[in-house]
Amino acid sequence: MDPKKVTLYPKANDVFVDVRLACYFRPLLSFTDVVEGTEYVLHLLGTDGLFCEEEYLNAENNFWGFRYIDGKYDFLGDLRVFGDGNMPDVYAFLQTDFAKNKNYYLENKITVNKYKMGIQDGLNQLAKNFDVDYYAEAFYSYEFTRYHYECTGEFRHITELTESWGHDDTEVLISKEEAQEMSEEFFMNLKWNVTHDYGIDESLIRGATERYRFMSIIGGGTVFILLKPKEQTVYLLEYFS
Numbered sequence: 001m002d003p004k005k006v007t008l009y010p011k012a013n014d015v016f017v018d019v020r021l022a023c024y025f026r027p028l029l030s031f032t033d034v035v036e037g038t039e040y041v042l043h044l045l046g047t048d049g050l051f052c053e054e055e056y057l058n059a060e061n062n063f064w065g066f067r068y069i070d071g072k073y074d075f076l077g078d079l080r081v082f083g084d085g086n087m088p089d090v091y092a093f094l095q096t097d098f099a100k101n102k103n104y105y106l107e108n109k110i111t112v113n114k115y116k117m118g119i120q121d122g123l124n125q126l127a128k129n130f131d132v133d134y135y136a137e138a139f140y141s142y143e144f145t146r147y148h149y150e151c152t153g154e155f156r157h158i159t160e161l162t163e164s165w166g167h168d169d170t171e172v173l174i175s176k177e178e179a180q181e182m183s184e185e186f187f188m189n190l191k192w193n194v195t196h197d198y199g200i201d202e203s204l205i206r207g208a209t210e211r212y213r214f215m216s217i218i219g220g221g222t223v224f225i226l227l228k229p230k231e232q233t234v235y236l237l238e239y240f241s
Contacts, residue, residue, distance in 0.1 A: 005032040006173050008155055009146045009214075015043045017074040023091035024050065024082060025064070025075075026142050028214045028223065031173055033206050035229050041071040042227065045236055046211045048219030049138025051131065053083035057196050062238040065198070068227075073234060085130030093126055094119070094139045102147050105140075109162045112216070115140050134218075141216040157213055172209055179208035179224055186239050200226055200235060211238060 010030040012022035025045040033040050047062070058065030059077025066073035097119055098105070105115065116136055123132050141158045149155050159166035174182070180202045186193055187202045204226040212220045226235040 007031070008149060008172065010043060014071075015045075015073060017069055017072050020088065021073075021075055023087050024079065026138075026215070028209055028211070029172060031207060033227075035206070035227060038229065040068070040227065040229075042206055042225050042234065043073060044207070044209050044223045044225055045073075046142075046215055046219070046223055047238060048142070048211060048215035049135040050082050050087070052081050054078075054081050055195055056081055060194055060196070062221075062240075063194055064236045066234045066236070068232045068234050076233070083130055084128075086126070086128045087130065087135070090123065090127050090132060090135060091139070093122060094136060094143075097122075098140070098143050098147075102143070105144060106147055106151065111162045112137050112140055112158065134216075138216045138219055141219070142214055145214060155213075159217060168213060172213065174208040174210075174222070176206050179222075180205045182208065182222060183224055183237070183239065186237065198235065199228070204228060204235075 007030040008028075010027045012019045012027060015027045015030070016022065016025075025047060028044045028046050030041055030043045033042055045064075047064075052059075052061040055061060056078040057076075059079070059081040065076040067076055104110070116133065119136065123136060144158050144161070145156065148161055155172065157166045157168065183202050183205055190200075206225050206227050208222050208224040210221075211223050221238050221240040224237040224239060226237065227233075228235075
């Protein structure tokens with residue numbers, strides 16, 4: 001894959017038909033790909049900080065379906081998959097805090113734990129019905145590394161920036177061929193891994209990335225992207241092998 005065609009941390013309004021999805025799905029990277037003579041801009045997303053509490057068509061445990069519309073994604077699933085917590089309110093609170101304090105956080109290399117201590121009282125008063133501690137950790141890890149990248153052009157994990165460990169200079173976009181090999185176990189056990197029949201196999205995979213490199217320490221796993229060009233449908237799989 002031509003690395004010049006990879007964009008780290010694409011903007012939500014370049015990724016989603018409805019930008020409100022950004023509080024659930026974090027844009028990790030975008031890349032261009034030509035499939036059956038058509039060029040696509042494909043986006044890899046992560047849901048670090050959230051747990052699936054129900055399962056719906058196109059919204060299963062770590063498996064999401066989107067309609068591809070002019071380079072953007074329109075979610076085909078049901079957001080009730082994440083339960084009845086008030087994620088948009090918490091997301092807005094965290095965004096406001098980070099916009100105000102991001103230079104302080106970056107310049108002083110504030111760790112995840114110190115950050116959470118500073119906002120905990122406000123979060124506890126606001127959050128309802130979900131694990132806000134994990135959500136805040138994932139939010140900060142993502143936003144901190146994104147802001148550092150915007151300021152410096154260097155892609156680094158938050159642990160390297162704040163605690164001096166976790167350096168990784170490997171290619172951030174995993175090739176189609178390698179990603180297909182990595183997903184073999186998932187497809188071998190497909191009928192146990194997804195509830196609905198999506199008509200998918202490993203040949204539809206176009207690439208992948210390690211979610212951990214963008215997000216929290218506990219947010220491991222690999223994000224794979226599958227494309228069905230005839231249906232203009234994209235599937236994202238967050239897989240823990």
